[in-house]
Amino acid sequence: MKHMRICFVGDSFVNGTGDPTALGWAGRLCVAAQRQGHEITYYNLGIRGQTSRQIAQRWQAEVVARLPKDSDGRIVFSFGANDIILEEGEVRVPFAESLQNTRHILTTAQQLFPTIMVGPPPLLEDDLNQRLATLSQQFGAVCEAVEVPYLEVFPSLQHSQTWKEEVAANDGAHPRTAGYDLLARLVQEWSAWQSWLV
Amino acid sequence: MKHMRICFVGDSFVNGTGDPTALGWAGRLCVAAQRQGHEITYYNLGIRGQTSRQIAQRWQAEVVARLPKDSDGRIVFSFGANDIILEEGEVRVPFAESLQNTRHILTTAQQLFPTIMVGPPPLLEDDLNQRLATLSQQFGAVCEAVEVPYLEVFPSLQHSQTWKEEVAANDGAHPRTAGYDLLARLVQEWSAWQSWLV
Numbered sequence: 001m002k003h004m005r006i007c008f009v010g011d012s013f014v015n016g017t018g019d020p021t022a023l024g025w026a027g028r029l030c031v032a033a034q035r036q037g038h039e040i041t042y043y044n045l046g047i048r049g050q051t052s053r054q055i056a057q058r059w060q061a062e063v064v065a066r067l068p069k070d071s072d073g074r075i076v077f078s079f080g081a082n083d084i085i086l087e088e089g090e091v092r093v094p095f096a097e098s099l100q101n102t103r104h105i106l107t108t109a110q111q112l113f114p115t116i117m118v119g120p121p122p123l124l125e126d127d128l129n130q131r132l133a134t135l136s137q138q139f140g141a142v143c144e145a146v147e148v149p150y151l152e153v154f155p156s157l158q159h160s161q162t163w164k165e166e167v168a169a170n171d172g173a174h175p176r177t178a179g180y181d182l183l184a185r186l187v188q189e190w191s192a193w194q195s196w197l198v
Numbered sequence: 199m200k201h202m203r204i205c206f207v208g209d210s211f212v213n214g215t216g217d218p219t220a221l222g223w224a225g226r227l228c229v230a231a232q233r234q235g236h237e238i239t240y241y242n243l244g245i246r247g248q249t250s251r252q253i254a255q256r257w258q259a260e261v262v263a264r265l266p267k268d269s270d271g272r273i274v275f276s277f278g279a280n281d282i283i284l285e286e287g288e289v290r291v292p293f294a295e296s297l298q299n300t301r302h303i304l305t306t307a308q309q310l311f312p313t314i315m316v317g318p319p320p321l322l323e324d325d326l327n328q329r330l331a332t333l334s335q336q337f338g339a340v341c342e343a344v345e346v347p348y349l350e351v352f353p354s355l356q357h358s359q360t361w362k363e364e365v366a367a368n369d370g371a372h373p374r375t376a377g378y379d380l381l382a383r384l385v386q387e388w389s390a391w392q393s394w395l396v
Contacts, residue, residue, distance in 0.1 A: 005246075015239065022221060022228045022240050030220045041213065042220050044242055047264050048203075058263055065256055066245050 004196065005041040005071050006030070007063045009055060010078040013121055013183070014046025018174030026076070028184035033197055051082045051093045052101035059105060063112070073113040074196060077105065080120030080139065081173075084131040091131070098135060099142050106148045116149045116192045121183060122158040124172050129158065149192035153183060202394065203239040203269050204228070207257045208276040211319055211381070212244025216372030224274070226382035231395055249280045249291045250299035257303060261310070271311040272394060275303065278318030278337065279371075282329040289329070296333060297340050304346045314347045314390045319381060320356040322370050327356065347390035351381060 008014050008026035016024020023031065030042040043066045045059070055077075067073030083093040093101070102117075109115040119136040122129050136154040143150035157163045162182060166175040175183075187193050206212050206224035214222020221229065228240040241264045243257070253275075265271030281291040291299070300315075307313040317334040320327050334352040341348035355361045360380060364373040373381075385391050 015241070017239055020229070020232045022225045022232070022238075027220045027225075031218070034218045034220070040220075041215055041246060043213070043245075047241075048239060049266075054263075058259070061256070062260065065252075068247075 003039040003041070003072060004074055005043065005067050006074045006076060007043045007045055007066055008076045008078070009045045009059045009063065011046055011050050011055075011080075011082055011120075012048040012174060013081070014078050015044060015048060016046070016180060017048055018170050018176055019180045021177060021180075023180070025180050025184040025187060028180065029187055029193070032184075032188060036197060038197060046078075049082055050079065052079055052098050052105070053083075053093050055079055056101045056105050060108065063109070067113060075109050075113050075115045076118065077109070077115070078118040078120065080135050081123060081132060084128060084135055095131075095135065095138075099138055102139055103142050103146060106143065106146050110146070110148060114196070117143055117151070118187055119150065119152040119154055121163070122154055124164070124167055133158075149190075151187060151190045151192065153186050156186060157183065201237040201239070201270060202272055203241065203265050204272045204274060205241045205243055205261045205264055206274045206276070207243045207253060207261065209244055209248050209253075209278075209280055209318075210246040210372060211279070212276050213242060213246060214244070214378060215246055216368050216374055217378045219375060219378075221378070223378050223382040223385060226378065227385055227391070230382075230386060234395060236395055244276075247280055248277065250277055250296050250303070251281075251291050253277055254299045254303050258306065261307070265311060273307050273311050273313045274316065275307070275313070276316040276318065278333050279321060279330060282326060282333055293329075293333065293336075297336055300337060301340050301344060304341065304344050308344070308346060312394070315341055315349070316385055317348065317350040317352055319361070320352055322362070322365055331356075347388075349385060349388045349390065351384050354384060355381065 026044055030040045033040055045062050083098045085092050119139055133154055136152055140150050140152055163175055163179045166179040224242050228238045231238055243260050281296045283290050317337055331352055334350055338348050338350055361373055361377045364377040
């Protein structure tokens with residue numbers, strides 16, 4: 001069995017904000033993998049409110065401090081929702097820049113360690129979700145171009161009553177236990193994640 | 199109820215290395231606090247192998263990125279074991295420097311947010327533990343001088359069969375579930391931690 005060190009880098013959904021179990025989807029993945037007999041060092045680098053611009057600025061220093069060059073390091077990115085939020089009438093990060101940031105992050109990361117990306121989950125408001133759905137799709141195109149495996153979770157979570165109800169009953173953005181269970185299961189069933197656990 | 203954002207900064211014990219539940223003592227504290235009705239954003243900034251010198255270099259950038267100035271931010275430090283490990287016949291960080299690093303970290307941190315410190319847990323080898331016991335005590339003196347609450351956990355864990363047996367059966371440094379339970383309970387019963395949950 002390998003001993004992997006995995007950095008999960010992103011926003012509040014990566015952090016697991018709102019989850020009473022303090023695991024989020026990233027922690028759930030590591031618990032499940034350890035149950036299968038893998039030893040995993042789990043580094044959660046999700047920060048609430050961060051856009052792709054902010055993540056681009058800090059991810060590398062944080063990852064390099066955690067993954068020694070000779071270690072079996074892995075990187076999982078997930079962000080996007082904060083980019084499309086409005087601030088004083090404008091999106092926090094323009095569409096083209098979001099894609100540029102993502103391309104730059106991924107091409108740098110994949111030179112260091114195996115890298116995969118999980119798309120942003122949906123929010124509650126329809127007009128936000130329209131922009132976010134497009135961004136989520138476009139992330140897929142960026143990932144394909146740079147050959148980083150990408151998992152889109154937006155469509156299936158948008159159709160989930162569990163997700164919607166938990167988010168609505170909480171803070172309008174983050175789910176609780178059942179929502180993070182659901183998101184974790186989507187990633188767990190993904191071939192790119194599974195290929196790390198062979 | 200407050201909504202606190204807590205950064206736990208330190209080494210592999212803070213990270214929870216070896217814990218199959220992926221929580222470590224820091225995650226356990228946050229789960230317990232949330233069960234009491236507190237909303238907590240949990241940031242785990244423990245990095246395997248790091249000495250006080252390495253933590254001094256990176257903690258501030260990482261904490262500032264996670265705790266907005268106007269948030270109810272808190273900082274918990276815990277480190278020490280890696281300082282006293284030998285590398286090519288010398289300790290990785292000389293005793294006087296460990297204390298200096300700690301003083302500098304704490305005086306800077308307490309100007310930003312309420313700050314507390316948990317001492318290092320014991321290792322397995324007696325000669326390492328002799329140095330570590332002294333360092334743990336001296337950390338207490340530094341904390342007293344700068345008025346940062348300090349919890350020494352070394353003596354009670356050194357007398358715990360549970361801790362020793364789990365560490366010995368694992369990798370010689372880190373416990374599993376029962377050891378992290380034990381360490382979490384020590385911190386949970388500590389007045390300085392409890393005062394944050396009023």
